[in-house]
Amino acid sequence: MLAIQGLTKIFPAPAGEVVALRDIRLEIGPGRLVTFIGPSGCGKSTLLKIAAGLDASYEGSITLDGRPIEGPSVEKGVIFQEPRLFPWWTVEKNIAANASLRDAAVRRRVGELIELVRLKGFEKAYPSELSGGMAQRVAIARALLRRPKVLLLDEPFGALDAFTRAHMQEVLLDIWQADRTTMLFVTHDLDEAVFLGQQVVIMNPRPGHIRRVVSVDLPYPRQRTGAPFQEIRGVVLREFEKVEEAPVPDPGAGI
Amino acid sequence: MLEPSRTKAALLNALVGLLLPLSILAAWQAAAWGGWLNEVLLPPPSAIAEEFAAMSRSGELPLNLGISAWRALLGFVLGGGLGLAAGLWVGFSWRAERLVDPTLQMLRMLPHLAVAPLFILWFGFGEASKILLIAKGAFFPLYVNAFLGVRSVDRQLFDVARVLQFTRSQTLRHLILPAALPSILLGVRLSLGVSWLGLVVAELMGSSDGLGYILNDARSFSLTSVIFVGILVFAAAGKLTDSIVKLLERRLLRWQTTLKGVE
Structure with missing residues (x-):
């Protein structure tokens, strides 16, 4: 509440x-x-x-x-008007951010979120390779990972x-x-x-x-x-x- | 499927890059054969090549190149390392900026030739004065660029870092350093270049070995072909180190989308 x-x-x-x-x-x-x-x-x-x-x-x-x-x-997850992704990280790393992708639980959840925001196949892409809508979906997944x-x-x-x-x-x-x-x-x-x-x-x-x-x-x-x-x-x-x-x-x- | 065309393009780039120097060499050699050159002042490429071969065979060139490269490297590591550290520090803290930046900007403007005599008086004719002179040159490009790099971090990403609850060290490692890396690498390239250039000044004044010494020695005996060999080796070595950093740049900054130059 x-x-x-x-x-x-x-x-x-x-x-x-x-x-x-x-x-x-x-x-x-x-x-x-x-x-x-x-x-x-x-x-x-x-x-x-x-x-x-x-x-x-x-x-x-x-x-x-x-x-x-x-x-x-x-x-309190925040989605800004701009996706505000870290340009030096791939999609999956941007979603994980300061959570480690080496952690099996994080990996699994990142995979689930990538499916949820319909970005399967773009795990290794850099933000500069994404459209505005895709980048914003990455930002949403990044927030959701933190429940x-x-x-x-x-x-x-x-x-x-x-x-x-x-x-x-x-x-x-x-x-x-x-x-x-x-x-x-x-x-x-x-x-x-x-x-x-x-x-x-x-x-x-x-x-x-x-x-x-x-x-x-x-x-x-x-x-x-x-x-x-x-x-x-x-x-x-x-x-x-x-x-x-x-x-x-x-x-x-x-x- | 992409690779062959990429190597092809790289080959083409290299060929186009060679076009200009090769035609100049050809014209130069032709002028020498035509007897239009004073061969003492401007020896033909063939004479320079012969000199290069002779100096390589005798071991004189590799030995002195090695000595010079070692000095440049030490000076770069010392000066560049301190410059990087100072640039990061001043970039992070406005207090540090207020305290040290004006002084450093003033020191930056001092020419090598102006301080070289002092360095020799203070540190003698040995290695120390040479390496410190090179270090002085290498310090500033890295200082300025690391400073700018830290200051150019996108403010909006700091909000993201706060929301994601980055620790201080995570903010440094995951946000500030990667964001500053393009500037820092540019600083590395410039510092390396300056180290290489400062080397000549350092070795021209009282030295008994190194490329600068060869140049200086050749000048006193009007051995122009030796001077040319020295200059060419300098140019080649400088270009080589620059290419190595550029390669590093391409690997580390793969994420960057920069304009590669249009027509």
Whole structure:
């Protein structure tokens, strides 16, 4: 269980301070897949960074299974927008990283993960030989090897073309259904948010806050063209339209 | 299936590389036969080749080349090793940078010829002053490049290292050193080159053996063919060491995708 209470993040700036996040309240149960969507500047990536332990200057509390998050760790796997692989390591070594491939258990698990992210045959390839989608799958496998309690994905497919992105979304759902790792998935793509999330957290900027949480009670795999999908997509879209009409946000909005 | 074409390409590269020097040699020899050259100032390639053969047979050339190579190697290992260590240290620590970098940058600008007399006064005419002079030259390329290499590590990968909970030594071994390796190897190549060049300066001033001595000695007797042999051996030995490092580079940096040069 990831629990966020009264989380506020302020960036000091030359001209006064910038409130990146204000009073975020959110609880995400184990095994949930929650997507976060909002325009740039709404603080969704900042929220993820704090959850990852990469940013420790905030007010409020954020706990994972009751323990406060203090610094980054393998419990909280992070997938960045760029794959961030080590260019001098092959695919399998990148997945193992500081775990030894000489360890039989690690070897076996790396092999399983390579199958899971559909990279069989590329074990010995270097990152420079991979496409963007393949590299991102390596990054996902690297995080999964550490059996994280929660996987934090920060616009991981944002740099991929539409076809690769759709494919990656399916791969990710396969992984989630096989592993049931808790996932927080930040995106600015409306379809992606509704296609993946059990819940869609809609965020707004200035100051960054949660506007509404929409539940998506549709079975997987979802049909993007189906009427129920389009209906929920419409609900989420209307939230954004409302924001543009009324720029002054309600600070207390949460769950 | 890929291998034959690759060797073929390598052969072609070598042939194209030889094109220019071979045509110059041909023109040079032709000019000598035509009687257009003053053979004392510019001996023909054939005379230089004869001199080379004679010096090789007498053992004079291999002996002195060996002595010189040994000096260059010692100087490179000493200076380059210290340069690498200092570059890594200063690269890691901004405190160290603040403390020592300005001084080192100042020392870097001192020419060999300016400090050589001091080195001789301090350390005598023996091996020590020569090796230290070479070491002084070899220090800086490795220092500068190791420093730059450490500083050029992708910051984003540090976040990854933190998330994966790398220990300090893992961060050093798995992230910083591999990322700095291309720069370090460039530093090694430059340092080796400088060692080889510094050798002549070191041996030109008061030496009784080595390639620099041969050059100096030949100059006093106007033995131009001997000077040419010395120069050619220098060039060949320098190129050889450089090729060895390049080979090492290709093995160690297989992961790198660099532009190999277009048309």
